[in-house]
Amino acid sequence: MAADLTRPRPRSGAEIREAFLAFYERQGHRRMASASLVPDDPTVLLTIAGMLPFKPVFLGQAAPPAPRATSSQKCIRTNDIENVGRTARHHTFFEMLGNFSFGDYFKEEAIAWAWELTTGVFGLDPAHLVVSVFREDDEAAAIWRDAVGVDPKRIIRMDEADNFWASGPTGPCGPCSEIYYDFHPEQGNDAIDLEDDGRFIEFYNLVFMQYNRDAAGTLTPLARRSIDTGMGLERMAQILQKVPNNYETDLIYPLIETAAALAGLDYPALDARGQTSLKVIGDHSRAITQLIADGVTASNLGRGYVLRRLLRRVVRHGRLLGIDRPFLVAMGEAAIALMAAAYPQLLVRREVILAELVREEARFLETLERGEKLLAEVLAARPERISGDAAFELYDTYGFPLELTEEIAEEHGLTVDLDGFEAAMERQRQRAKAAAVSIDLTLQGAIDQVAGALEPTEFRGYEALDQAACVLALVVNGEPATVAGAGDAVQIVLDSTPFYGESGGQVGDRGVLLAGEADTGLVVPIDAVSRNRSVFVHGGRVERGSLAVGQVVQARVDRGCRRRAQAHHTATHLLQAALKQVVDDGITQAGSLVDFDRLRFDVHCPRALTPAELEQVEDLVNGWIAEAHPLEVEVMDLAQARASGAVAMFGEKYGEVVRVVDVPGVSMELCGGTHVANTAEIGLFRIIAETGVAAGIRRIEAVAGPALLPYLRERDRVVRELADRFKAQPGEILERVAAQADELRATAKELVAARGALAVAKASALAQRAEAFGPHRLLVQRLDGVDGAGLQEAAQRLQQQLGEGAAVVLGGLPDPGELGKVMLVAAFGAEVVASGAKAGAFIGGIAQLCGGGGGGRPQLAQAGGRDGGALDGALVEARRRLADQLVGL
Numbered sequence: 001m002a003a004d005l006t007r008p009r010p011r012s013g014a015e016i017r018e019a020f021l022a023f024y025e026r027q028g029h030r031r032m033a034s035a036s037l038v039p040d041d042p043t044v045l046l047t048i049a050g051m052l053p054f055k056p057v058f059l060g061q062a063a064p065p066a067p068r069a070t071s072s073q074k075c076i077r078t079n080d081i082e083n084v085g086r087t088a089r090h091h092t093f094f095e096m097l098g099n100f101s102f103g104d105y106f107k108e109e110a111i112a113w114a115w116e117l118t119t120g121v122f123g124l125d126p127a128h129l130v131v132s133v134f135r136e137d138d139e140a141a142a143i144w145r146d147a148v149g150v151d152p153k154r155i156i157r158m159d160e161a162d163n164f165w166a167s168g169p170t171g172p173c174g175p176c177s178e179i180y181y182d183f184h185p186e187q188g189n190d191a192i193d194l195e196d197d198g199r200f201i202e203f204y205n206l207v208f209m210q211y212n213r214d215a216a217g218t219l220t221p222l223a224r225r226s227i228d229t230g231m232g233l234e235r236m237a238q239i240l241q242k243v244p245n246n247y248e249t250d251l252i253y254p255l256i257e258t259a260a261a262l263a264g265l266d267y268p269a270l271d272a273r274g275q276t277s278l279k280v281i282g283d284h285s286r287a288i289t290q291l292i293a294d295g296v297t298a299s300n301l302g303r304g305y306v307l308r309r310l311l312r313r314v315v316r317h318g319r320l321l322g323i324d325r326p327f328l329v330a331m332g333e334a335a336i337a338l339m340a341a342a343y344p345q346l347l348v349r350r351e352v353i354l355a356e357l358v359r360e361e362a363r364f365l366e367t368l369e370r371g372e373k374l375l376a377e378v379l380a381a382r383p384e385r386i387s388g389d390a391a392f393e394l395y396d397t398y399g400f401p402l403e404l405t406e407e408i409a410e411e412h413g414l415t416v417d418l419d420g421f422e423a424a425m426e427r428q429r430q431r432a433k434a435a436a437v438s439i440d441l442t443l444q445g446a447i448d449q450v451a452g453a454l455e456p457t458e459f460r461g462y463e464a465l466d467q468a469a470c471v472l473a474l475v476v477n478g479e480p481a482t483v484a485g486a487g488d489a490v491q492i493v494l495d496s497t498p499f500y501g502e503s504g505g506q507v508g509d510r511g512v513l514l515a516g517e518a519d520t521g522l523v524v525p526i527d528a529v530s531r532n533r534s535v536f537v538h539g540g541r542v543e544r545g546s547l548a549v550g551q552v553v554q555a556r557v558d559r560g561c562r563r564r565a566q567a568h569h570t571a572t573h574l575l576q577a578a579l580k581q582v583v584d585d586g587i588t589q590a591g592s593l594v595d596f597d598r599l600r601f602d603v604h605c606p607r608a609l610t611p612a613e614l615e616q617v618e619d620l621v622n623g624w625i626a627e628a629h630p631l632e633v634e635v636m637d638l639a640q641a642r643a644s645g646a647v648a649m650f651g652e653k654y655g656e657v658v659r660v661v662d663v664p665g666v667s668m669e670l671c672g673g674t675h676v677a678n679t680a681e682i683g684l685f686r687i688i689a690e691t692g693v694a695a696g697i698r699r700i701e702a703v704a705g706p707a708l709l710p711y712l713r714e715r716d717r718v719v720r721e722l723a724d725r726f727k728a729q730p731g732e733i734l735e736r737v738a739a740q741a742d743e744l745r746a747t748a749k750e751l752v753a754a755r756g757a758l759a760v761a762k763a764s765a766l767a768q769r770a771e772a773f774g775p776h777r778l779l780v781q782r783l784d785g786v787d788g789a790g791l792q793e794a795a796q797r798l799q800q801q802l803g804e805g806a807a808v809v810l811g812g813l814p815d816p817g818e819l820g821k822v823m824l825v826a827a828f829g830a831e832v833v834a835s836g837a838k839a840g841a842f843i844g845g846i847a848q849l850c851g852g853g854g855g856g857r858p859q860l861a862q863a864g865g866r867d868g869g870a871l872d873g874a875l876v877e878a879r880r881r882l883a884d885q886l887v888g889l
Contacts, residue, residue, distance in 0.1 A: 009123040013237045013251040014341065016122070017072050020097040020231065023117050024070035027109075029099055032071040034343070037294045038303065045303055046076040050096030051207075051228045057102055058172055058209065058226060061452060061533050064102035072097050072233065074290055074343070078306055081313075082425075085279035088238070088245035089201065092310060093287035095233040103224030110206050110227045111143045111177065118179060118204065122240060128182045130154045132194060132202075134163040134175030140208065144177070153189035165207045165228075172209050172222065179204040181239050203235040247279045251338075255282035258334040263321040277317035281331065284310045288357070289335040293349045295590065297604075297694045298360045304694065311360045312367075319368075326365070328357040351586070355606045356696050373840075373855050375405065379412055380845030388420015395421075396428065446475045447491050447537055456534030458496035461509070461674065462633075465557040469494040474549050484547045490524065492538040492547070498557050499538060501531040505592035506569055506673040511557040513538070513547075521545050522553065560706070561596050562674065567682045567705025568599040570631065570663070570675045571621065574685070575601055575702065576647070577667040578620040582613050590697045594673065597707045598688075605698045609690050614700075621685045624666050628680035632662040638670075646670050684708050767801050773886040776832060777806040780879040782871065784812040788823050792862055795827040804829035807837065807886065809846070809878045811871055819868030822850045826861050833858045837885055846881075849874040 010019040021031050035053035037046055044052065050073040056062035073096050083090040101110070118124050131150055133140045135157040144150045157163075166173035180200045187199065194200050209226040211219040237249035247256060259281040260267045267278055291307045298308040311328065318327055332354050336346045346353070371394050378390050391405050406416050450473045460467060475491040476484045484490045492513070502508040508529030515522035522545030526538050538555075547553070572592055579587050583605065593600040609617075638658050642648070646660045647669045661671045663679060676682060682705045689701040703711045719730050726736040770779040779798060783791060791810050799808045811824045826843040833839075840855040847854050847863030850870045854863025865871070 009240070010121070011240050013233060013249060016236050016240065017095065017097065017233055017342065019121050020117065021070055021072060023121050024068075024099045024113070027068070027099075027113055029068040029070040030066035032065060032069050034072055034074050034095075037074060037076050037291055038296065046306065047073065048075055048077050049073075050075065050098035050230045051100070054100055054102075054228075056533065058228070059452065067102060067104040069100045069102070070098065071100075072342075076287055076291065076306070078309070081309075084283050085247070085276040088197070088247075089232075089235060091234060091246065091283050093283065093290055097231040097233055097236075099227070099229050101227035103226055106210075106225050106227060107140055107208050108143055108147065110208070110229065111140065111148060114179060114204055114206060114229070115148045122236065124181065124239070126150070127185050130156060130180040130182050130192060130194065130200065132156045132158045132163055132176075132178045132180065134177070135159055137163075137175040137177070137208075140175065140177045151189065154192070156192055156194055158194070165209075166213065170213050170215055172211070172226075173213050173219070174208045174210040174225075176208070177206045178202050179206075201235055201239065203239065204231045205229060245279075247282060252279075252282045252286065254338050255285050255331065255334055258331060259285075259318070259321070259323075259327075262327050262330060263318070263323050265321060274321065277320050280317045281314050284314045285331040285335045286339065288314065289332055289339070289346065289353055290343070292353045292356045293343070293346050297356060297590070297696055299694050308360065311357070312364050315361060315364050315368075326358070326361050328361040329354050332357045352588070352604055352696070359606070359696060373844075375408060376838075376841045377844035377848070377853055377855060379408075379414070380841040381848055382845070383414065385409070385415045385417055388417040388422070388424055391416050391421045392424035392428075396424075446478055446480050447532060450475060450480055450493065451532035451535040451537065454493060454535050457494065457501075457536040459498075459500070459536065460496050461498040461500050461557065464498050465511075465559055465562060467496070467498050467555055468552055469496050469555045471547065471549050471551045471553060474547065482549045484542050486542050486544055486546075488542045490540060490542060490547065492524070492540075493535055494538065494553075494555060497529075497536050497538070498555055499526065499529040499536065500557075500562075500565070500674050501529045501536040503531055504594075504671060504673050505572075506565060506594040507596065509557045509565070510561045510596075511555070513540075514554045514556060515547075515551060516545060522547055522551075524553075563681075564596040564705055564707050565594055566674050566676045568596075568707070569594045569671075569673045570661075570679065571625075571682055571685050571702065571704040572599050572601055573661065573663060573667045573669055573671070573675075574621045574624050574679070575599075575617065575700065576603075576669070577624075577663075578617040579603060579700075581620060582616045583609065597710070598701060598703050601700045601702070602693060602697055603700070604696055606696050608692065608698065609700075614687050614690055618685065618687050624663070625679045625682045625685060628678055629663050629666060630678050631675055632664060633675070634660050634662070636660060641670055644668065681705070686711070764797075767798055770802050770806065771883075773883060775805050776886045777802045778879065778882055778886055779806065780809045780875055780882065782812055782875055783810050784816045785814070786812055786823075787814045788825075788862060788864075791823050791825045792827075792860065795825040796860060799827035799829055802829075805831040807832050807882055809843070809875070809882065811846075811875050811878075813868050813871070820866050822847075822852065822865035822868050822871050824850070824854070824863045824865065824874075828859055830859070832886075837882075842878075842881070846874050846878045849877060 010016045025031055035047060039047045039052055047053070050071065051058070053073065054069070057064045075094055075096050076092060078092055080090055081092060084092060099113070118129065119126055129150070131144050131154065133144065133155060141155055141157070144155050145152055163176045163178070164173070165176050180194055180202050182200055184199050194202070207228040209228055210222055212222055213219055234246040234249060234251055237251055238246045241249050243249055247253065256267055256278045259278050265274065267275060270278070288307060288310050291303070296303045296307050298304050298311060314328060314331065336350055336353065340346045375394055378386060386405065386409050391402060394405055395402055402416070402421060409416050454472060471492060472495050473493040474481050474484060476488050499509040499511060500506065511526050513522065513524040513526060523543040524540050524547060525543055526540040528539040530537050530539065572594055576589060588604045590602040590604050592602065635657060638656055641658050641660050644660070645668055658670045659672050660668060661675055662668045685702060685704040686708055687700060687702045688711070691699050693699045719733070722733050723730050726733055728736050766779065766781050769781065770777045779802065783794065786794065791812060795808045795810045799806050802808065806829045808827045809824070811822065813819065814821055814823055824843055824847050826839040828837055828839045838858040840857055840861040843861045843863045844853055844855040847865050850865025851867040852863060852865030855861055
């Protein structure tokens, strides 16, 4: 297997990707497009490995797309995020090149092709290569030694922790073999240590899936042995481009150069800290761009939290480099330009990506400002040093860089407890590792185990709502069973069903299973139908009789519920078509809910819809309903459906054959849900709400068809009750409410003015108690029974009365009988502020003595607390601190 020296060697990242895929295509593999970073797998948050899209195939739950497949799969991992930029090879976003055999070829071919690709196509010198095998895998070792010709000294046997892959405690598993690149072969073959990542880099991992492990730990050979491999594109690029780390390859370095230019810096001239920040920005910019392109929006939960965390790390590291203006859009544009050739979807989603970056960066910059205020409060308390917990709270909650906290602390003659910070960071790492999700091919729970052993359920609900079916499997009260009796909670799998299983946003049907005599036979009300992969699971509770596996039952769908769901589902399609006409033809769906009593439709839209737009959308939908369009449903190839213009929900997974629901001239979508036969069956459509649910996502809620009458009745009841209460006709209610609101506002203003006058009156007698400290005057007094606004007004008036050299602090209980609420105000004259004293920082530190906090401007600031019993002591301390400050000015 000598290297082919006549073929040009791939060097760029794009050339490496194409060379890998083309090589395996020549070996009979089907080239597969990268799956979304949002996996079709509820057990995994993000696509974290190249094999994840094929997980159902390896489990035997789905047919393989071909006996052999190859792909370049985009992946996201954040479990070692703190190592990004610090090591040569840690990334959040990376591409995994893979070749897969689903019961076709095995070790001999996988090893031979891996070697041919590595030495022939990529031209790596065998003298630079080392392979590892599982310590007990003599078969693989022999193939490497005898068939490939690798020096036995460069075949390293490794323990199970390194070279035995397992999906979990039970399930498919098998030994691994890895190929490493040796940067320093001159160091010889004796005592090779593959853990030395300065000398070796693992770039290709071959997993030989050949066993099934049971609960007792027994390994049984699989009838269909499979191959799962992964080659890191970034790692191979580092090797072939002869650069010191993955970041300096053409896959990432252009982004580093973009960030360096924005900061006015030269990457090669920077120290390690500066280069690390640029590497983080380059790495994370790829990740955030791809995540948004795949439909993820920033939030505080799940995938949205991962995206938000990455976005904020980019901004933090930009600030460390001196970028003090918004720059995420520039990085997003650079990332799109860099990756669009391989992932054209980035160009399609360009505007959505950039809009999300603008919104999140603006939001985070506001958060950083709050962090800066918190740091000012910490410093105002005059600690000996900033505690590790406080520094970590600034870092974790407010995204405040530790380096910036250290810098500001140093300006105040303080240090930061770095050991305490690292301890808090380690506690978070341990929490993150405990919560980390790995790929687990094992089935969890009784119904999963049952469903995993069954063929897909035949759904007949498009044609029939009442049919005979046989019970294939039964779970009773959470445990697999063969018989269920009255009162038992059951999950039932039938050989075929008319019940729609929850999918595509549409809820599952309701209905009943019947058997035997009408008065004495079996009755099982079905209140939920879900899908476990392609197996329909009917959930309910046995009301009467007994149910057994193998029994034939009559499955009867609730026709009223089905009609309401159908009306809402078709109305959802019409709604999307109307939004494209009225708002933006490029508008895309972000999620939906089709229920019996309403519909909910989420769209990617950067702004709220105006009342006029909503009315226009509503008119369009009702117009199409009135036109009585017949629906046309057709099953066709996915490619044919796309070519015909059918709209697919972004991020949804589709098979090779799809169902197309067409409202001719209005809407054509890929959809497996149930629909009306004619739009006229919907009757009427009404939008009831439009709200924002996340950054860049608007939610429209509506009611249609039979569900609209109960909605209108409820609204009519409310109007009648309001009319009775206001002694007005329905058309006069709005005018009456507006008049009362104006009255309340006027009364509230009068009350505020009265309280302010009372506070000023109470405070006017306090001015004579001011103390003189050179050119400055100090007044610290308690003033109860005054709210925050009144206290602030009194402090300002006193400061103005005493002059620009005055410092006034007032504190009190708004309600003297309630010790849980303390108000504090500081008002400093211009001369006091010019001398270095700041009202915001000062009053925040005093409020901490009362169990609270706060801040504000240098001249005027307000704070609060929860411990009224500590107020007098806090005011004494305030006088002491201010007196010390004023004496020193």
